[in-house]
Amino acid sequence: MPSPITLDEALAHEGFVRALARGALGRDDAVEDVVQETLLAVVRQRPAPRSVRGWLAAVVRRRAADITRARSRRARLEPRGARPEATASAADIVAREEVRRRLVAALLSLDPVHRDALLLRYDEDLPPREMAARLGVPVETARSRVKRGLHELRARLDADARGDRKAWAVALAGVAGLATPVAA
Secondary structure, three states: OOOOOOHHHHHHOHHHHHHHHHHHHOOOOHHHHHHHHHHHHHHHHOOOOOOHHHHHHHHHHHHHHHHHHHHHHHHHHHHHHOOOOOOOOHHHHHHHHHHHHHHHHHHHOOOHHHHHHHHHHHHOOOOHHHHHHHHOOOHHHHHHHHHHHHHHHHHHHHHHOOOOHHHHHHHHHHHHOOOOOOOO
């Protein structure tokens, strides 16, 4: 019965292992991976084959085949999982900018007290406490200005859309980059 391969014996055949891996994979980054995995297999399995080179060659072929299969599978499956990047048409861009223009016009037509509160809250992304500090008002006053400003803004957008809130809400969701509109 042959004795198990030692790591030193396997390392003595490292050039042979590398040449086989290069022959199977070409000049590929995975060659070094195959060499390392083959040497690791010696440590883990402690094989005792009749031919050390034969056993090492079989391990190299299996590891190279595993890598080739995995790459093939990945190349076949990745396109299915990837979503095509949508590019907006000129008409989509014009429609989005028209919605944005209407929103800005409606916002600018608000009472400055409500307009400023909405801009601080949603454009500057400030929490109510910081808004209140900037406006020099109590926190609840800042919150109520935002609430009233949103109510007024919705009313103006409703009037502009002839009462069809869904129309402007869906369009506004597109402007905001949301997949589905938020509750109006």
